[in-house]
Amino acid sequence: MSTAHLFRPFGRFTCRRRITLSLPRTGTSRSYSSITESVEDSISTNAESDQDVLRKKRRTEWKRRQHGQTFLDHIIVHVRGGKGGDGCVAFHREKFKPYGPPSGGNGGRGADVYIMATPHLTTLSSVSPRIRGQAGGSGQGTWQNGRNAPPIIIRVPVGTIVRELERDDQRRSKDEYEAEEEALEGLEPEERKKQLRERRWVHYPTYADENFERSFFKEAERSLYREERERRYWRRQKAKTPIHLDLDKSDEPDNDVDLNAPLGHRRPDTMGHLIAAGGHGGVGNPHYLTTENRSPKFATRGWDGERISLSLELKLLADIGLVGLPNAGKSTLLRALTGGRAKTEVAGYAFTTLNPVVAVIRVADDGSFEGSDGAVYDETWAEAQHEKELMESGALADALTRNQAKAAAVDLAYNPLESFRFTVADNPGLIEEASSNIGLGHSFLRAIERSHALVYVIDLSSPAPWDELRVLRDEIEKYKPGLSPKARMVLANKADLLGGASEDGQEDPQAVREAREKLRKLEEFVEREMKAQLQDSSGNVIGERSLDVVPISAKYSMNLRKVIGLMRQYVEEAREGVDPFPKSVALHDVSK
Numbered sequence: 001m002s003t004a005h006l007f008r009p010f011g012r013f014t015c016r017r018r019i020t021l022s023l024p025r026t027g028t029s030r031s032y033s034s035i036t037e038s039v040e041d042s043i044s045t046n047a048e049s050d051q052d053v054l055r056k057k058r059r060t061e062w063k064r065r066q067h068g069q070t071f072l073d074h075i076i077v078h079v080r081g082g083k084g085g086d087g088c089v090a091f092h093r094e095k096f097k098p099y100g101p102p103s104g105g106n107g108g109r110g111a112d113v114y115i116m117a118t119p120h121l122t123t124l125s126s127v128s129p130r131i132r133g134q135a136g137g138s139g140q141g142t143w144q145n146g147r148n149a150p151p152i153i154i155r156v157p158v159g160t161i162v163r164e165l166e167r168d169d170q171r172r173s174k175d176e177y178e179a180e181e182e183a184l185e186g187l188e189p190e191e192r193k194k195q196l197r198e199r200r201w202v203h204y205p206t207y208a209d210e211n212f213e214r215s216f217f218k219e220a221e222r223s224l225y226r227e228e229r230e231r232r233y234w235r236r237q238k239a240k241t242p243i244h245l246d247l248d249k250s251d252e253p254d255n256d257v258d259l260n261a262p263l264g265h266r267r268p269d270t271m272g273h274l275i276a277a278g279g280h281g282g283v284g285n286p287h288y289l290t291t292e293n294r295s296p297k298f299a300t301r302g303w304d305g306e307r308i309s310l311s312l313e314l315k316l317l318a319d320i321g322l323v324g325l326p327n328a329g330k331s332t333l334l335r336a337l338t339g340g341r342a343k344t345e346v347a348g349y350a351f352t353t354l355n356p357v358v359a360v361i362r363v364a365d366d367g368s369f370e371g372s373d374g375a376v377y378d379e380t381w382a383e384a385q386h387e388k389e390l391m392e393s394g395a396l397a398d399a400l401t402r403n404q405a406k407a408a409a410v411d412l413a414y415n416p417l418e419s420f421r422f423t424v425a426d427n428p429g430l431i432e433e434a435s436s437n438i439g440l441g442h443s444f445l446r447a448i449e450r451s452h453a454l455v456y457v458i459d460l461s462s463p464a465p466w467d468e469l470r471v472l473r474d475e476i477e478k479y480k481p482g483l484s485p486k487a488r489m490v491l492a493n494k495a496d497l498l499g500g501a502s503e504d505g506q507e508d509p510q511a512v513r514e515a516r517e518k519l520r521k522l523e524e525f526v527e528r529e530m531k532a533q534l535q536d537s538s539g540n541v542i543g544e545r546s547l548d549v550v551p552i553s554a555k556y557s558m559n560l561r562k563v564i565g566l567m568r569q570y571v572e573e574a575r576e577g578v579d580p581f582p583k584s585v586a587l588h589d590v591s592k
């Protein structure tokens with residue numbers, strides 16, 4: 001290849017070696033030169049026409065619709081605590097005791113709803129969008145109280161941010177009081193009063209009208225409404241400080257206690273964080289027994305549980321996050337680093353990647369990795385097209401299927417002794433003014449917020465790659481101040497396009513000089529303007545760190561060993577001293 005001059009100081013490989021295109025599904029490979037014409041033909045004829053770009057876009061969208069539900073990183077959940085059970089109106093009956101005392105039991109408590117971070121989950125897709133706590137059991141005669149409903153635990157992956165939706169948020173569902181108001185809306189005052197009473201009181205059969213006339217009942221009703229006003233006041237106070245939890249640590253208990261064990265069995269200390277309390281049970285008629293009223297014929301119904309709407313947002317945990325403008329080649333790089341295993345779409349238009357994709361990189365003892373065989377990673381569409389052509393021409397008729405290949409344990413699979421693994425997140429492209437919600441906005445950057453290190457991917461073939469870097473740094477800093485010093489490396493991608501490669505592989509000395517000059521300028525810029533300030537825990541600046549600049553070609557898998565080596569070093573440094581199995585209870589930050 002004509003770009004050897006750029007990589008020479010960085011990598012060990014020889015750039016003139018034969019590059020082969022391996023097709024991961026079949027294992028067939030053939031010389032790169034023999035397939036380039038067909039691939040290039042298809043690119044040149046297809047890339048130009050708008051219709052084809054549109055077709056590719058439609059295909060990506062179709063794929064997203066097909067597979068989009070398997071991974072969820074944001075969901076709105078409407079939660080209801082269980083309703084309390086109703087109190088009971090009953091009188092004790094016994095032989096020779098015609099007028100026994102009131103004996104109605106109290107209702108049981110409705111289910112509380114908890115949220116718990118667990119390391120066993122990786123996506124929010126198992127969380128149901130509507131969660132309803134079970135109602136408490138109703139009280140019964142002979143002083144039998146109703147059963148308390150078992151609590152519900154919503155399990156979410158570690159790294160989930162839980163936010164209660166604000167009162168003015170359109171997506172919020174009604175709380176318990178608003179729901180009642182809505183049900184009574186438009187009713188005549190008399191009818192409204194009747195319904196309100198119906199929702200609060202249980203009467204001894206046929207005694208309802210008589211109860212309403214009695215002063216005991218009126219007194220009880222006044223005191224109930226007083227209590228309710230108080231409750232409503234506290235509920236409003238509570239809503240002023242919405243729930244905001246950053247579940248960064250596992251809440252799972254240490255031992256093997258069964259969280260779903262029936263009541264009465266030993267329970268762990270923590271069930272996570274209480275987010276919606278169940279309603280209290282109503283009280284039975286003995287509660288209203290006084291010296292004046294010896295046979296109260298009414299009891300109260302259970303209270304509604306709390307209703308809240310939560311937004312759950314998952315911050316992915318990738319060790320390294322790739323950040324770059326659209327079309328810089330981030331997805332191509334991720335595919336190259338994983339030997340094509342990372343299923344992330346690659347195409348020549350902006351915003352191909354719409355969701356973050358996290359892939360695991362496995363590194364062997366000798367520094368090799370799955371993509372280190374020098375394969376070519378073209379646009380996914382072009383590869384699929386090529387594979388289709390091979391299929392149609394019958395070239396794959398005798399090829400082993402994936403399962404056969406596995407069974408035969410042929411050396412198609414990358415299977416060396418793995419010595420280190422880490423995760424890398426590919427992100428949608430970031431553009432200038434993303435903070436003003438231009439392009440895809442910033443929302444996806446949460447995926448890399450918890451990364452140990454960030455890596456900028458820029459297009460070296462663009463006229464001024466340093467401008468790209470400036471935009472990226474500023475946007476990241478705008479998104480979260482203090483995030484940009486996490487950047488450790490600048491990958492100058494598409495280096496293969498520089499150097500004036502001609503058909504016969506000859507280098508153009510003038511173009512080579514220009515390419516070298518451009519790289520040098522980029523390095524100078526990084527050294528001058530991109531230095532990261534290192535701070536100690538109390539915020540004092542303790543030094544500066546320069547970023548590594550590595551020219552690569554993601555498409556032709558060039559210089560990637562060097563990249564892997566550096567990434568490994570960053571991850572090792574960051575993991576040092578970090579407890580791999582943090583266990584403490586997550587913060588409950590209600591300050592917002």
Ligand SMILES: Nc1nc2c(ncn2[C@@H]2O[C@H](COP(=O)(O)OP(=O)(O)OP(=O)(O)O)[C@@H](O)[C@H]2O)c(=O)[nH]1
Nearest residue numbers: 326327328329330331332347351352353429554555
């Ligand atoms: N010549 C050359 N082309 C490359 C290289 N890396 C990526 N490309 C091409 O650049 C285009 C964009 O690549 P992607 O990997 O989809 O870029 P991206 O940064 O993921 O883009 P978005 O997902 O839109 O943000 C595709 O046509 C790739 O084939 C490279 O090293 N050399």
Ligand SMILES: [Mg+2]
Nearest residue numbers: 330331352353
């Ligand atoms: Mg992409």
